Amino acid sequence: MTAQVALLDAEGTVLVRMKDLLVRAVALDGNADGAPTPALAPTSAPALVRDVERSATTAAPESGTPAPDAGPDDLRGRTERYLTGVLAGTTKMDAAEIDPTVPLERYGIDSLMITRLNAELEERIGEQLSKTLFFEYQTVEELVEYFVEEHAERLQELTARTAPEASGPQPAPDATDAPDAPDAPDAPDASAAGAAASPAAPVRNGRFLAPGDLTGTAEPAANGSDDHRGEAIAVIGLSGRYPMADDLGEFWENLAEGRDCVTEVPRERWDHERFFDADASRAGGTYGKWGGFLSDVDKFDPLFFPIMPREAELMDPQERLFLQTSWHVLEDAGYRRKDLRERQVGVFVGVMYGEYQFHGALDALRGGRAVTNSSYASIANRVSHLLDLHGPSMAVDTMCSSSLTALHLACESLRRGESDLAIAGGVNVSVHPYKYVFLSQGGYLSTDGRCRSFGAGGSGYVPGEGVGAVLLKPLARAVEDGDHIYGVVLGEALNHGGKTNGYTVPNPRAQERVIAAAWGRAGVEPGSVSYVEAHGTGTSLGDPIEITGLRRAFGGVG
Structure with a gap:
């Protein structure tokens, strides 16, 4: 008989494929000299070898022929073959090369291909599908579970009548269709894993x-x-500065009035016209020149804290801003510095960009000048040092979620008894064109200075500055101490x-x-x-x- 053999690596990637081999059985009951040959002891073939054997001895069904019956799991098996066929037709791959358990990105799936696959499946299923389908389910195996659960009736019609009508070669039947095939290891149940992750609360x-x-x-x-972990945390202090709002009172007024606080990059930051280019493909330029900006980020009273003026000049503005905001959040809560001295007060700050050091890079090249500094850790540590706080002090960068992560870490520190109180917040300031050039390079920026969240015509986001902090304390302790409670973090x-x-x-x-x-x-x-x-x-x-x-x-x- 003829056969097809594939050699795979440990991750399931096809390394060598041989087609149209002639295979025949050969009796091994003697050698060239006529002496008997000892019988070979049967051994269990490794999983990869079994897969190769299966693909070498199983023929793919012809397009248009009825799908075989595979017992109780027949619909899953037929759906797997059907989806593999659709994927093969869209990607122009040989269906036999598609492993249902391998992430689709291994086969070069990109956003354009995902759009085509979505449209193809919508047409076949006959109803609208989630545009995020191929981001929720990353393998054919996971897609099968979804389609069998949500579209079983339609799949019965599509797969019982004929095999999938794909332009590419059709896949081999499921392992369960091969007679006397060794059992393959059970795949994890994705739906059970999801259910376990969302227990009744x-x-x-x-x-x-x-x-x-x-x-x-x-x-x-x-x-x-x-x-x-279930202990509630009270918010007993608030402070912050945001675009066109030097305090929280102005911030709430802007929200209530629906004020647009987005402007072009202020001249005191950098000359954005030197970098702006509406052509998003130009390297080294930016097609974005809009943002939400804080006022007076270069204004600071170093002697109040006290810090030497020259040292303050070299500090990242984000460090100075968070120090000021931390002072204000203690004032808002009614605490004096001496009330907290040598207490276990934690400081947790979220931060993502450290651009001030780019100015120092130029100074270093010129020589003979002190260079600017951008240290994330120093943003938190400066607060702990100047206020003599002895709890944990850390900055965290988890990109857009940095401030929320800082809040989470602060709450956990309080629940563990590691901190008595905690300052938690975040800071973000744009002081160098690098950020805008980098975001343009990745295609993240809005093309017109408007962020249309959940609206039609959105092309990206508009960077916004801000600095904010909350003072946290375990709820029971805050009630006992008579603190003003703005709100409660339950979980x-x-x-x-x-x-x-x-x-x-x-x-x-x-x-x-x-x-x-x-x-x-x-x-x-x-x-x-x-x-x-x-x-x-x-x-x-x-x-x-x-x-x-x-x-x-x-x-x-x-």
Whole structure:
């Protein structure tokens, strides 16, 4: 008989493929001299060898022929072959090269190809599919689970009538179709994993804490092993500066009046006309010249703290701004520096860009000058040093989530008893054109200075500056001490999207899990949530992913 053999590496990538081999059985009951040959002991072939054997002895079904019956899991097997055929037709690959368990990005899937696949499957299924489908499910195996669960009836029609009508060669039948094939290891159940990640959570009635809740803690999460994770944290101090708002009073007025606080890059920052070019493809330039900017970021009273003026001049403006804001948040909470001296007060700050040192790079090249500094750690450590605070002091960079991560770490530090109080916040200032050039290079910026989050026509985001901080304390202690309580943090959660079909692409299923984990810790019923603040990037890909994650978390269709 003829056969096809493939040699794969440990990750399942095809290294060598041989087709149209002539195979015949040869009796091994003797050698050239006529002496008997000892029988070979049967051995278990490795998984890769079994896969090669299976592909070498199994023929793909002809297009248009009825799909074979494979018992109870027949629909899954037929759906896998069907989707593999569609993928093969779109990518112009040999279907036999597509491993259902391998991430689709291995086969060169990009955003353009994903758009075509979505359109192709929508036409075949006969209804609209999620535009984030290929970002939620990263392998054919995961796609099969989704389609069997959501579109079983239509798949029965499509796969029972004929094999998939794809332009590429059709895939070999599932391993279960091969007679006497060795059992393959069981694949993890994606749906079971998702269910385990979203356990039933205790429920709290209403949006706000009842009076009795102020004497204790929130219910611990069903999946939490430590009761302290359910303890509520009080916000007892607030301070911040934002574009066209030098304090929180002006900030709330801007929000209430719907004021547009986006402007072109101020001249005192840099001459943006030297770098601006509407042609987004020009290297070294930027097609964005808009943003939200703080006023007077170069103004600072060093002797108040006290810091030597020359030292202050070389400090990153972000360091100076967060120091000022930390002072103001203590004032807002009614605490004096001597009240906190030598206490376990933590400082946690989120920060993403350190551009001030780029000015120092030029000074270093010129020689004979002191250079500017941008140290993330120093932003937090400066506060702890000047206020004589002895709790943890750290800066964190998790990109856009840096300030929320800082808040989470502060709450955890308080719950562990590592800190008595904690200053948590973030700072972001643009003081060099590098940031805009870099963002343009990646295609992240809006082309017209407008960020249309969850709206039509969004082309990217508009950078915005800001600095803010909160003073945190365990709720029970804050009530006991008579602190003014602005609000209560009942629960937070942190995770990563893991591997997706693109480094900058979020994972809506991971977003669903982290949201569910947060209100599971808080003991909050999803139906009682009346306000959600989302990360709307204003792009045709980012916004649908955000919406999909939220919809799934609130119990909608994925």
